[in-house]
Amino acid sequence: MVEAGGGEQRCRSSLCLFFILALTTRLVVAQDGGGAVGGPHAAPGAPSAVALSDSDPGLLRALRFAEGQYNVGSGGVYLRRVTRVISASRQLVKGMKYSIVAELGNTLCKKSTSADPTTCEFHAEAARLKAEVCAFEIWDIPWLSKSTLLKQKCQPTGSNRTDPGAPSPDAHEQESVDLLSAFKEFVTKYNRSYSGQEEADRRFRIFRKNAQTARTLQSLDQGSAEYGVTKFSDLTEEEFRSLYLNPLLSQRNLQRPMKAASPARAPAPPTWDWREHGAVGPVKDQGMCGSCWAFSVIGNIEGQWFLKKGSLLSLSEQELVDCDRLDQACGGGLPSNAYEAIEKLGGLETETDYRYTGHKQSCGFSSGKVVAYINSSVELSRDENEIAAWLAENGPVSVALNAFAMQFYRRGVSRPLKIFCNPWMIDHAVLLVGYGERNGIPFWAIKNSWGEDYGEQGYYYLYRGSRLCGINKMCSSAMVN
Structure with missing residues (x-):
């Protein structure tokens, strides 16, 4: 096997700072058979993020x-090397397995030379740089001086990628x-009020970074989505994650086993929308509380x-x-x-009788006010066609997803690059x-729970x-007999 050489990774793109600040905690690649990045309570041996600020010798x-390995297998004329690292994680598995998302570009050195790629400068023109984003998995066994490339998947960053050169002073102004x-x-x-000028200045700096994030999402999106200013535009990614998302969803070891749902009796019709059939209530707002799981489940039970009963309750x-x-x-x-808890409690009260406050209180449940109940719950297939068929036949479905592209989503069909939106890093129900x-x-x-002033009247x-x-990873439904 070939032992990887040393060298220092350069960061030349004007978007590098954005990716380091906004994506390092989220963008860890795992295809459908892969693993997730563990948090502070991850099990031993689980993948863990590598801080890009560190000069980790194993990562280098x-x-x-x-x-x-990329250069050996590519048919290009020029040697290519990493322009920036977007994210990285490592996992201890009889050595170290690294999962890396990085951008590569053409250098000025041709493959026919014996040049050391780490000394080669990049092409200045975006058209000749030919940047692309790649996901790598490398198994490294340093004590045997050998490495193995387990996976490699690359795709161009897009023809509308901005030029990495700095803008002119007039443009900047x-x-x-x-x-x-x-x-x-x-x-x-959004009726914002800050504690003073220092805090206002800080929020403006965050707003500026988020505007760049939204522009980058826009340039890389493969659907018809529009990204831009939203009510979350003055929040850092860490604040947004802690206030609105749900880290427990990616902890698969915490999930209670559920029985499988019976398959739908007929194939999915071409389109279906339960809003047109009266099974979906108004969009609600979870506020600054990571209770999306409750809204997802309650929305399912309302449907x-x-x-089953002909009455749409809140x-x-x-x-x-x-x-x-x-x-x-x-x-x-x-x-x-949540399904199990509802069964144990004996049912649910209405929103009017047990109003939402957005923070935990002592339990005030009254069995005398129960207006709805469930008998059991089921887990759906992970095949999207079967999910569609089951939904059309049986009602709205509780699901979870990676909310990577949602903070700055405004409208349209969102289609972020798949290697960015890790299917195992689920954090929103x-x-x-x-x-x-x-x-x-x-x-x-998708009915969201961030209010009607989010996305398209509350929908994503x-x-x-x-x-x-x-x-498709966590689709489920309550069952009402």
């Missing part, structure tokens, strides 16, 4: 090896003016109750936040646990209410058919 060795104007509009529209998410002892309220939860096509682009219609539309963002 894996990068050089991946570059070498105009951008600052436009951003300041946009920030003022944002503050007014099931309507289909049921209480707060009951689950307060009384579900299997989950962690605003700290996250799992639909499988939502309600699947239908599916269809827009201008030839197949989509899932995700590309359907490629198991994108793990949308």
